Amino acid sequence: MIPQDFFKILSKKAISFYTGVPDSLLKNFCSYVNDNVSRENHIISTNEGSAIALAAGYYLSSGKPALVYMQNSGFGNAVNPLLSLMDPEVYGIPVLLMIGWRGEPGVKDEPQHIKQGRVMTELLKSMEIPFRIFNKSTSDPELEISELYTTSISNNCPSAMLISEGFFDNYTSVSRTENPYIVSREEAIKMITDMTGDNDIIICTTGKASRELYELQKKKKSVNQNDFLTVGSMGHSSQIALGIALNKKNRNVFILDGDGAVLMHMGSLAVIGSESPENLKHIILNNGAHESVGGQPTAGFKISFTETAKGCGYKMAALAETPEQIRHEFEKLKNSKGPALLEIRVSCSSRSDLGRPVTSPAENKKVFTEHLRK
Numbered sequence: 001m002i003p004q005d006f007f008k009i010l011s012k013k014a015i016s017f018y019t020g021v022p023d024s025l026l027k028n029f030c031s032y033v034n035d036n037v038s039r040e041n042h043i044i045s046t047n048e049g050s051a052i053a054l055a056a057g058y059y060l061s062s063g064k065p066a067l068v069y070m071q072n073s074g075f076g077n078a079v080n081p082l083l084s085l086m087d088p089e090v091y092g093i094p095v096l097l098m099i100g101w102r103g104e105p106g107v108k109d110e111p112q113h114i115k116q117g118r119v120m121t122e123l124l125k126s127m128e129i130p131f132r133i134f135n136k137s138t139s140d141p142e143l144e145i146s147e148l149y150t151t152s153i154s155n156n157c158p159s160a161m162l163i164s165e166g167f168f169d170n171y172t173s174v175s176r177t178e179n180p181y182i183v184s185r186e187e188a189i190k191m192i193t194d195m196t197g198d199n200d201i202i203i204c205t206t207g208k209a210s211r212e213l214y215e216l217q218k219k220k221k222s223v224n225q226n227d228f229l230t231v232g233s234m235g236h237s238s239q240i241a242l243g244i245a246l247n248k249k250n251r252n253v254f255i256l257d258g259d260g261a262v263l264m265h266m267g268s269l270a271v272i273g274s275e276s277p278e279n280l281k282h283i284i285l286n287n288g289a290h291e292s293v294g295g296q297p298t299a300g301f302k303i304s305f306t307e308t309a310k311g312c313g314y315k316m317a318a319l320a321e322t323p324e325q326i327r328h329e330f331e332k333l334k335n336s337k338g339p340a341l342l343e344i345r346v347s348c349s350s351r352s353d354l355g356r357p358v359t360s361p362a363e364n365k366k367v368f369t370e371h372l373r374k
């Protein structure tokens with residue numbers, strides 16, 4: 001379906017406020033919204049639960065329901081406010097959810113999406129959230145939206161649109177995040193891996209960063225024994241790394257993180273700072289965008305990760321933008337007592353032929369843990 005036509009249907013229902021976390025299945029619609037809705041009426045949130053709360057505040061002050069978009073892999077972040085805030089047995093706040101259905105049964109997808117996709121409809125049923133599935137066979141989207149909207153208003157409850165892959169037609173965004181940085185994320189990762197030692201552990205965030213790390217390491221050796229690729233669980237890589245660093249105090253543990261991932265669960269910085277592991281080194285590859293799912297902007301260029309880290313108790317925090325700065329600051333990071341942080345500002349780009357790991361998450365875990373526990 002043409003994103004503009006879907007947007008017009010929602011506008012007829014007085015949906016004028018949009019918030020959420022971008023998803024690859026929704027990227028064409030989200031890009032249209034980003035181009036055509038004022039900034040005050042479209043807020044890209046840090047996580048799905050925060051977006052639900054934002055929609056609640058909008059409804060309480062305006063009397064109108066908002067639309068909250070998300071990938072189903074992030075639905076777990078929204079469960080608490082959906083049940084303890086929006087539910088008709090609590091405050092009874094209507095909201096229209098748009099959920100990208102990754103891992104839909106019968107549709108090929110990545111391992112981290114399969115279980116989530118398989119149980120998605122049962123989760124909605126268990127939470128007593130009315131929903132409709134929107135796919136290429138949906139004959140009357142306007143009728144489906146109208147029924148969901150009416151149910152949400154009448155029953156003071158959330159209702160959901162479950163969006164299948166390929167439902168939205170292509171849309172080319174006219175607004176992009178301004179990004180003047182010359183080093184790509186993959187180039188930065190290569191510099192980092194060239195400067196780490198055989199005894200160093202790398203925990204990498206979800207998305208294209210893990211895919212780039214995997215390909216770079218594969219060129220150097222057949223098995224990446226010291227790397228843990230967090231293919232799901234966006235925003236949680238730093239806490240995985242913290243758990244390892246506290247148990248392996250004689251080895252440096254490097255986190256390769258993303259701006260969107262750090263923003264999603266920024267409280268993790270406070271926990272790392274309070275625990276203060278000297279061997280934990282946190283690297284944020286900041287391109288100011290959700291590049292893996294369409295390039296929508298994050299708040300990454302509008303805040304200071306370095307000052308935030310210092311405020312949370314990190315012993316050292318620095319910023320690098322050029323190859324020379326990256327090499328210089330990484331050496332300082334490596335030799336500093338942690339927790340220490342290096343923010344690297346990178347371009348919003350990746351190779352079109354970027355591959356994916358051929359090993360499964362379970363195989364990655366097996367090799368990693370066997371090597372780590374020796």
